[in-house]
Structure formats: C-alpha cells, structure tokens
Amino acid sequence: MIKVITINNVTKHYPGNKRAVNNLNLSIPDGEIFGFLGPNGAGKSTTIKMITGILPIDEGSIIINGNDIVKEPLATKKKFGYVPDRPDVFLRLRGIEYLNFIGDIYDVPKEIREEKIERLTKEFGIYHDLNDHIHTYSHGMRQKIVVSGVLLHDPDVWILDEPLSGLDPKSSYTLKQMMREHAARGKTVFFSTHVLEVVEQLCDEVAIINNGKLEFHGNMDEMRDQFKSGETLEHIFLELTSNE
Amino acid sequence: MNKTWNLIKVTLKMQYSSVGKSNSEKYGVYILLIFLIPFAFIIFSVANTIIQEMYQVLSPSGNESLILGVTFLSLSFILFLVSIGSILSSFYFSEDIESFIPYPFQPYQLMVAKAATPFIHLYITTAIFFLPILLFYGAISHAFFLYYLYGLLLFLLIPVIPFILSALIVMFFMRFANISKNKDRTKVFAGLLSLLFIIGINVAIRLNQDPGQLAEMLTGALQQQNGLLETLTKFIPTAFVGTMALADHDTVKGLLYLLGMIVLSGLGILLFLTMGQTLYFKGVLGLNEGNKSTKNKSISRTKVVSHHVWITYVLKELKIIFRTPTFLLQCVIQSLFAPVFLVVILLLENSASLGELLANFEGKYVILILFLVTLFILGVNPTSTSAISKDGTDWYLNLYYPISMKQIITSKIIAAWMINLLSILLILLASLFLINIPTTILIMWLLLALEVNWFTSLVGTYLDFLKPKLKWTDEQEVFKSRMISLKVLMFEVGIFGTIVLLLWNIPIIQGLWVTTILLFLLLAIAIFTIHYLLNKKIAEKHYQQI
Numbered sequence: 001m002i003k004v005i006t007i008n009n010v011t012k013h014y015p016g017n018k019r020a021v022n023n024l025n026l027s028i029p030d031g032e033i034f035g036f037l038g039p040n041g042a043g044k045s046t047t048i049k050m051i052t053g054i055l056p057i058d059e060g061s062i063i064i065n066g067n068d069i070v071k072e073p074l075a076t077k078k079k080f081g082y083v084p085d086r087p088d089v090f091l092r093l094r095g096i097e098y099l100n101f102i103g104d105i106y107d108v109p110k111e112i113r114e115e116k117i118e119r120l121t122k123e124f125g126i127y128h129d130l131n132d133h134i135h136t137y138s139h140g141m142r143q144k145i146v147v148s149g150v151l152l153h154d155p156d157v158w159i160l161d162e163p164l165s166g167l168d169p170k171s172s173y174t175l176k177q178m179m180r181e182h183a184a185r186g187k188t189v190f191f192s193t194h195v196l197e198v199v200e201q202l203c204d205e206v207a208i209i210n211n212g213k214l215e216f217h218g219n220m221d222e223m224r225d226q227f228k229s230g231e232t233l234e235h236i237f238l239e240l241t242s243n244e
Numbered sequence: 245m246n247k248t249w250n251l252i253k254v255t256l257k258m259q260y261s262s263v264g265k266s267n268s269e270k271y272g273v274y275i276l277l278i279f280l281i282p283f284a285f286i287i288f289s290v291a292n293t294i295i296q297e298m299y300q301v302l303s304p305s306g307n308e309s310l311i312l313g314v315t316f317l318s319l320s321f322i323l324f325l326v327s328i329g330s331i332l333s334s335f336y337f338s339e340d341i342e343s344f345i346p347y348p349f350q351p352y353q354l355m356v357a358k359a360a361t362p363f364i365h366l367y368i369t370t371a372i373f374f375l376p377i378l379l380f381y382g383a384i385s386h387a388f389f390l391y392y393l394y395g396l397l398l399f400l401l402i403p404v405i406p407f408i409l410s411a412l413i414v415m416f417f418m419r420f421a422n423i424s425k426n427k428d429r430t431k432v433f434a435g436l437l438s439l440l441f442i443i444g445i446n447v448a449i450r451l452n453q454d455p456g457q458l459a460e461m462l463t464g465a466l467q468q469q470n471g472l473l474e475t476l477t478k479f480i481p482t483a484f485v486g487t488m489a490l491a492d493h494d495t496v497k498g499l500l501y502l503l504g505m506i507v508l509s510g511l512g513i514l515l516f517l518t519m520g521q522t523l524y525f526k527g528v529l530g531l532n533e534g535n536k537s538t539k540n541k542s543i544s545r546t547k548v549v550s551h552h553v554w555i556t557y558v559l560k561e562l563k564i565i566f567r568t569p570t571f572l573l574q575c576v577i578q579s580l581f582a583p584v585f586l587v588v589i590l591l592l593e594n595s596a597s598l599g600e601l602l603a604n605f606e607g608k609y610v611i612l613i614l615f616l617v618t619l620f621i622l623g624v625n626p627t628s629t630s631a632i633s634k635d636g637t638d639w640y641l642n643l644y645y646p647i648s649m650k651q652i653i654t655s656k657i658i659a660a661w662m663i664n665l666l667s668i669l670l671i672l673l674a675s676l677f678l679i680n681i682p683t684t685i686l687i688m689w690l691l692l693a694l695e696v697n698w699f700t701s702l703v704g705t706y707l708d709f710l711k712p713k714l715k716w717t718d719e720q721e722v723f724k725s726r727m728i729s730l731k732v733l734m735f736e737v738g739i740f741g742t743i744v745l746l747l748w749n750i751p752i753i754q755g756l757w758v759t760t761i762l763l764f765l766l767l768a769i770a771i772f773t774i775h776y777l778l779n780k781k782i783a784e785k786h787y788q789q790i
Binding site: 052053054055056074075077078082084086088089090092093096097100101103104105106108109110113114117130131133 | 547548549550551552553556557560563564567568637638640641643644645646647648785788789
C-alpha cells in the first residue's frame with residue numbers, strides 16, 4: 001500500500017529542551033481514515049502543526065505524497081487541506097468571500113466552485129448564511145465553513161485537528177460521512193481526537209501518542225489483539241497512557 | 245473589598261504579564277528607553293526655560309500661579325480625551341469582559357477592576373506632563389517640603405475627575421444612545437466623533453482669533469492677583485482648586501484647597517460607583533451579539549467569483565481593514581487626519597499666498613521640504629507597522645496555505661501602499677486647488693510620493709514582521725503600547741532627515757530636477773536594501789518562529 005504521509009524520526013523541542021515530540025516515526029497509507037490519539041498535551045497538535053508547515057521541524061522529515069514539507073512547502077501544501085482545532089478564521093469576511101478566497105489560492109475553477117459551494121454548504125445547512133460575516137457564526141458554523149473550504153479543493157490528504165468538538169449530532173454525523181466518502185475515493189483522512197467512540201466508528205488505523213512518544217500504531221483489530229480481547233478502547237487508552 | 249482587589253490583580257496580570265514575551269523584546273524596550281533619555285533632557289530643559297521666562301513675566305503682577313493653572317487645565321483636558329478611548333476599550337470592547345460577567349461580582353467591582361489599566365495610562369501621562377513642571381516651578385519659586393508633598397498628593401488626585409467625567413459620559417452614551425447594541429458602529433462613531441471634535445476646536449479657535457479682544461481680556465484679568473487664573477480655570481473647578489492648593493501651600497488656605505480637592509475627588513468616585521452600578525451592565529450586556537442579516541437570502545451565482553491570487557489576497561487585506569472598526573479608525577481615518585488638518589488650515593488661511601511664496605523659493609528647497617513632509621505623513625500611518633500583527637491568530641493560516649511567504653508579505657505592503665494613496669490624493673487635491681503649486685514641482689512631488697509610499701509601507705511591514713504582536717484579545721492592543729511606530733519614524737526620518745540636511749547644504753546640488761532624481765535614486769537604494777533584508781528573513785523561515 002502506498003504511504004501518503006511519512007513521518008521520519010521527527011523531534012520537536014520546546015524551550016527548556018523539553019521534547020514535545022520525541023523521535024516519531026509514522027507511515028499513513030492512502031485510502032484510509034487514520035486516527036491520532038493521545039491525552040491532552042501528548043504532542044498531537046504539535047505533530048499536526050509540523051505536518052502542515054506551521055511549526056518548524058527540529059529533527060527528521062515529513063513527506064506528503066512524495067513532497068517534503070520543508071524542502072517543497074508550496075507543492076506539499078497544495079496536496080493537503082487542514083481544518084484547525086480553532087475554526088475562527090478571517091472573521092470579518094463573509095462566508096462566501098472566504099470560500100472564494102480558498103478557491104483562488106487553491107486554483108479551483110469557477111464552474112467547479114459554483115457546484116461544490118452550493119452542494120457542500122447545503123449539506124451542512126449553512127447555504128443561507130453565506131452572505132453573513134463569519135464573526136456572526138456559531139462555533140459549529142465556523143467549523144463547517146472551514147470544512148467546506150477544504151473539500152472545495154478536494155485535497156489528497158485531509159488533516160483535521162479535533163474536528164468533532166463543538167458540532168451538533170447531525171453535523172457530526174455529516175462530517176463523519178464526508179470523511180468516509182473522502183477515504184472511499186482513495187484519499188486519506190488524518191485526524192486527531194480524544195473522543196474514543198469516534199475512533200471506534202471511523203478509523204481504519206490508529207496511532208496513540210503520549211508524552212511525545214508513539215505508544216501504539218496499528219489497526220483496530222491489532223490493537224485489541226495486543227491487549228486482552230474484549231477490552232474496551234477506553235481501557236486500552238487508559239492503560240497505554242497511564243504513565244503520565 | 246478583597247474580591248475587588250483580586251479582580252484588579254487578575255485584570256492587570258492579563259494586561260501586563262511578561263509571560264510569552266521574549267527576552268529580546270524586553271531588552272528592546274530597555275534599549276529604546278535609554279535612547280529616549282537624551283530626548284527627555286532636551287524637552288525638560290526647554291520646559292524649564294519656558295517656565296523661568298513665564299515666571300519672570302507673571303510674578304510682578306502676582307499671576308505666577310497661572311503656570312500651574314495652565315498645567316492643570318491642559319492636563320485635565322488631555323486626561324479627559326485619553327480616558328474616553330481607554331474607557332471604551334477597557335469597559336466595553338475588550339473581549340475578556342464576557343468571561344467576567346457570569347461571576348458573582350457587583351457591577352462596581354468589575355468597574356473598579358477594569359479602571360485599573362486606564363488609570364495606569366493616566367498616571368503615566370500625568371507623570372510625564374505634571375512632575376517636571378512641579379519640580380521646575382518648585383525650584384524657581386523656592387518652595388519647601390510641603391509644596392512637594394502637596395504636589396505628590398495632587399499627582400494622585402489629578403486624573404480622578406477627568407476620568408470620571410469621561411466615564412460618566414461614555415456610560416450614558418452606551419446606555420441610552422442605543423447604538424451600543426452595535427459594537428462595530430459604536431467604535432467607528434466614537435472615533436469619528438473625537439476626530440471631528442479635535443478639528444472643530446481647531447477651527448473654532450482659528451475663527452475666534454481676534455487679537456484685540458484677547459489682549460483686552462488678558463489686560464483686564466492681569467490687573468488683579470490670580471485674576472487670570474480664575475478667568476481660565478472657571479470651567480474646571482479641580483484645576484482651580486489644585487492650583488490654589490499648590491500656590492498657597494504655606495498657608496491654611498492651601499490646606500483647605502487641598503482638602504477641597506480630596507473631597508471633590510471622593511465625591512466624584514462615589515458618583516462614578518453609584519452611576520456605574522445602575523448603568524454599566526445595561527450597556528455592556530449583549531454588546532457582543534453580532535448583527536445578522538435576515539435569513540433565506542439565496543446567494544446569487546454572481547457571488548462566486550474568481551480572481552488571481554495576488555488580487556484575492558490584497559482584497560482580503562483591504563476588506564479586513566475596512567470592516568474592522570479599530571483598523572478602519574487607526575489605519576484609514578486617523579491617517580487622513582494630518583492631510584485633512586492641512587486642508588482645513590489651508591482653507592482658513594490665505595493659502596494662495598503660500599503658493600506665491602513657494603514660487604519664489606528655489607525648486608530644490610521646495611521639493612526637499614515637500615519630501616520630508618510626505619515622508620512624515622505617510623510614515624506615521626500604522627497600516628504597515630501592524631501588517632502582520634493585525635492578523636492575530638489568523639497569521640497561522642498563512643503558514644499552511646499554498647502561498648509563498650514573499651507573496652503574502654508583498655500583498656500586505658501593497659495593501660498599506662494603497663491605503664496611503666488616499667492621503668496622497670488628498671494632498672494632491674489640496675495642492676491643485678488651494679495652493680497653486682507649479683505643475684512641474686507637483687508632478688515631481690507625486691512621483692516621489694508614490695516611491696516614498698512604497699518605502700514607508702515596506703519599512704513598516706518589515707519591522708512588524710520581525711516582531712509582530714499576534715496574541716491580542718482586543719484589536720486596540722495592536723496599536724497601543726507598542727514602540728514600533730516610534731521606531732519606524734526614528735528610522736525613516738533619521739536617515740532621510742540627515743540626507744535632506746546634506747542635500748540642502750551641498751551647494752553643487754542645485755535645481756529641482758537634480759534634487760528630485762537624487763532623492764529618487766537614494767530612495768530606490770533604501771527600498772532595494774530593505775527588500776534584500778526582508779527576503780533574507782523569509783529565506784531563514786523567520787515566519788515559523790513568530
């Protein structure tokens with residue numbers, strides 16, 4: 001299976017030489033939904049920020065679909081779409097202006113844009129709010145406009161940081177459906193979470209990180225095999241991350 | 245009382261904590277302060293001379309206390325104006341106010357805590373204006389210990405009344421004007437109002453300047469002791485009471501005036517707390533509700549538009565500036581202040597004669613003066629010095645979008661350049677219709693101004709890029725208590741002020757053309773150098789570290 005994201009020996013120091021991420025190695029295959037788990041402060045967001053080019057990498061390298069994020073940042077950034085944990089983006093723009101902005105910077109042709117904006121925002125129920133400024137949106141609506149922006153340019157890799165927090169059950173269901181559809185089209189979804197039910201429902205593969213170190217990587221069955229079968233994911237998670 | 249004290253500590257910590265500030269940032273401030281010391285000495289010595297001169301003129305008629313009176317009066321006025329802005333921002337517009345409301349605090353407790361930050365600003369302002377004058381006056385009048393003790397007490401009391409006065413006005417305004425429900429509109433409205441107020445005062449003073457009448461009034465007042473003081477301070481009682489307390493510090497009368505000042509301030513605080521208790525929450529609640537358009541509007545297909553990335557990014561920058569009230573006020577409206585002021589003065593003065601005067605001057609000197617004025621007017625515009633900081637946490641979006649950092653920064657420079665075009669246009673119109681500057685000079689100036697504009701926009705953006713302020717909760721913080729505007733101005737005027745001085749005095753450089761071309765080339769070199777430095781920083785991936 002082709003590996004779409006490869007994280008090679010990545011280390012990130014924080015001031016005081018504390019390691020936020022410690023020699024992390026991870027390969028994520030395409031066409032899968034990959035869950036990145038860990039307790040608060042484990043290094044999930046730091047890793048995602050290095051993958052997306054927000055934070056510099058101290059040691060190691062990250063390759064996305066053949067491109068190195070450090071050496072070829074622009075080519076790499078065109079290949080993924082990112083939904084940050086805090087969806088408060090460009091609050092003074094209108095919803096439609098934000099989507100046009102994204103369409104322009106990812107070179108989405110106008111015809112595709114028209115069709116997709118209408119379809120995506122109607123599915124999310126924000127179509128009629130597109131002429132409002134984003135600062136009048138609720139947290140969930142902001143999340144939806146950012147997700148619509150990502151799906152507008154249909155990236156090879158879809159990266160989401162804690163995507164389901166703040167969404168109502170219906171929107172949460174829609175988002176999960178969209179993640180499944182994305183993976184079904186041979187593309188990759190990589191997301192961080194600490195909501196274990198979501199992992200059980202969605203993920204093909206899982207990695208658990210704690211104190212910046214990888215504690216487990218495998219599919220759900222392997223995870224259950226490694227531990228006493230029948231144990232709930234919650235137990236496994238607590239066991240793996242108990243040395244905090 | 246204990247709760248209030250805790251609340252004050254929390255609000256101050258949130259405002260002034262050095263957590264998250266790098267050491268170099270702290271040292272930068274210290275170094276700048278050291279550089280300011282010589283400036284302070286110059287200003288102090290000038291102030292000292294003025295006070296000595298005034299004292300010698302006024303003391304024969306027993307009117308020397310006028311020096312203190314004028315100080316108190318102008319200080320009260322400045323403090324009143326400073327308060328309006330900081331009260332609006334601290335009491336109503338700061339984002340953290342919502343997080344305090346659910347706690348079981350009385351409105352007055354919140355108000356006292358929220359007043360802490362504005363008061364620190366007011367005390368700094370008072371210290372700068374009042375303390376030197378207090379010392380100089382004391383030295384000249386050979387005052388004793390009691391004078392300085394009274395002075396210190398008055399220093400603590402002076403900001404109270406102006407602050408309360410503007411707080412009451414703001415609270416009334418926010419409670420009853422009913423515009424408080426729209427935070428954005430209120431901000432723009434308040435900003436415009438203070439701008440018009442300042443211009444209005446200026447116009448009024450200029451229109452009422454009848455020298456004969458003024459002299460008559462002054463002579464009348466001069467004939468009696470402290471007559472002048474009473475004439476000037478009759479509208480602000482604390483200015484009069486404060487002055488009398490200091491001037492008569494060696495008698496019981498002085499003590500009584502001081503007590504009067506304390507009682508007045510105490511009553512003021514009481515009034516402030518009582519009014520605040522009833523008015524404050526009514527104005528502040530619901531302030532953060534946005535305004536939504538009515539639903540069920542379908543987006544028309546024409547709304548889906550596509551632009552080149554360059555255009556789309558510059559448009560995004562401009563939209564954010566024009567739609568965020570604080571940015572609109574600081575970057576657009578206030579930057580038009582200097583040109584508008586210029587136009588008002590030109591309209592009121594006999595401006596045609598200015599054109600004739602300029603025509604008699606040699607082209608070289610005219611263009612040098614115009615160049616410096618333009619550099620100053622464009623250099624003080626904060627659009628570029630806040631180019632990165634305005635983004636706040638949105639800055640991080642730029643890091644994962646597939647746009648090169650060079651393009652992002654250049655778009656920001658273009659946006660700042662475009663906003664400055666408004667000032668240039670205004671000056672151009674004024675020069676065309678009011679001054680009648682010779683056409684050749686005007687064209688030369690215009691070409692230079694467009695280049696100066698790029699230079700100032702570039703320098704501001706570059707310096708902001710080096711050390712932006714991205715962690716803010718209220719947009720005001722992007723512009724307040726930052727040294728960057730001063731740094732930019734010192735840098736720009738420092739370099740080109742020296743160059744202008746040299747060009748002015750070098751006799752072989754003569755004529756309009758030669759001077760303009762020289763300035764043009766020197767600016768080009770400066771622009772090239774800063775672009776080189778900027779590109780170097782971008783190549784070092786500095787943007788990931790800010």
